[in-house]
Amino acid sequence: MDNDGRLDWRKVGYHARSAFAVLLSLSIIIGGGWFVYDRANDAYVAWRTADDYAGEGTGEEVQVLIPRGAGVNQIGDILVEAGVVKSIKAFRKAAQESGESDQLSYGRFNLTKELPAQTAFEMLLDPENMVVLTVTFPEGTPNSQQWDIITRDLEVPADAIAAAAANIDYFDLPEYAEGNLEGFLFPSTYNVAEPPNPSWIMASQVRQFKTVAERLSLEGRAEELGYTPLEVVTIASIVAREVSTPTDQPMVAGVIYNRLAQGMKLQMDSTVHYALGKYGKVTTTAEDRANPSPYNTYYHEGLPPAPISNPGLTALEAAITPATTDALFFVTVDLDTGETRFAATAEEHAANVALFQQWCQANTGRC
Incomplete structure (x- = not known):
């Protein structure tokens, strides 16, 4: 203005x-x-990002196997090879700065490609990302069939399994096992570290057997029954092969003890199968039963010299607490339902066998 x-x-x-x-x-x-x-x-x-990725990865999933004893550099190399991290240097830096590098574990992990090293490191520490490898052995599975399972499910060569099993001193077997692995590879489901090592698997099974045996007071119960612990495990191994229904197993054990007490041959087809290494059918032929193997209870009186399979918890319980019964015979009359009938006389048993034969005629090729 x-x-x-x-x-x-x-x-x-x-x-x-x-x-x-x-x-x-x-x-x-x-x-x-x-x-x-x-x-x-x-x-x-x-x-x-010169040596590291940024962001959240590509979203492309990848599995990596970290071997037992791998150090930070070796793990970093594996991750670089798999396309998970960009450099060993970045992964090593993330591990060192975390202060938790000693928490890294071996095993198989689900990760994502092109992750920042810090993210990859954290994912390796998260058990949710670990792929747990397992193997399952059914009760009553003989060693040879357990090893077939290891080969089939874990892709371990048969010769590697045989070599591992031959090294008996590696396994902390009970003294009463007398150097037998058969009977002491406890059947269950086991987590398996990678790469699968048959010696570690079998050692875990032996440890589990000893745990169960101690819980059952197997040695003390065997002494009360008037048998050695090995004989009781052998009886359990027969029980496990003959019937799979837990409620029938104490009765089968009772039949075995009754026949032994009376000096009768056990005449168990399962022992013949073991002697011949033939599995798949429940019956045997006259030629099979004439085999002189010490495991053939049609040919020899008394128990086989050692177990014929690996019994589980229910079969071991049956062997140390058999049913009180006058039965001397039994036969499974229906393989689908597992129905098993017991008899105190040969006449009653013959009638039960006739029922089994009828089932076999109606189910050709099953017996």
Whole structure:
């Protein structure tokens, strides 16, 4: 405004030009700063990711196997090879800075490709990402069939299994086992470390047998029954092969003890199958039963010299607590339902065998 109260446009223009100059200077300063920041940030990201990935990975899943005893560098190398991390250096740095590198475990893990090393490290520590390998041995499975399962399910060569089993001193067997693995490879489901080692698997089974035997007071119960612990395990191994229904197993054990007490041959087809290494059918032929193997209880009186299978908990319980019965015979009359009938006389048994034969005639090739 001039002295007359009117706008002085020259002064307005002057101040406007000054304000514009200030705003222009600020914009140049701010713009230049943003430019510098943007360039600096790009340089930092480039530096940071030169040996590492950024982001959350590609989403493409990959499994990696970390062997037992692998160190941080070896694990990093495996992850680089699998496309999980970009460099061993980045993984080693993440492990060192975490202070938890000693928590890394061996095994198989589900990961994602192109992960930041820190993320990959954290995923390896998370048990949710571990792939647990298992193997299952059914009750009453002889050693030879257990080893077939290991070969089939874990892809372990048969010769490697045979070599492991031959090294008896490796296994902490009970003294009463007398060096027999048969009967002492407890049937159950086991977690298996990778790569699968048959010696470790069998050692775990022996440990589990000893745990169960101690819980059952097997040695003490055997003494009360008047048998050695090995004989009781042998009886349990026959029980496990003859019937799989837990409620029938004490009765089968009772039949075995009764026949032994009376000096009768056991005449168990399961012992013939073991002697011949023939499985798949429940019956035997006259030629089979004439085999002189010490395991053939049609040919020899008394128990086989050692177990014929690996009994589980229910069969071992049956062997140490047999049913009180006068039965001397039994036969499973229906292989589908497992129905088993017991008899105290040969006449009753013959009638039960006739029922079994009827079932076999109706189910050709099953017996």
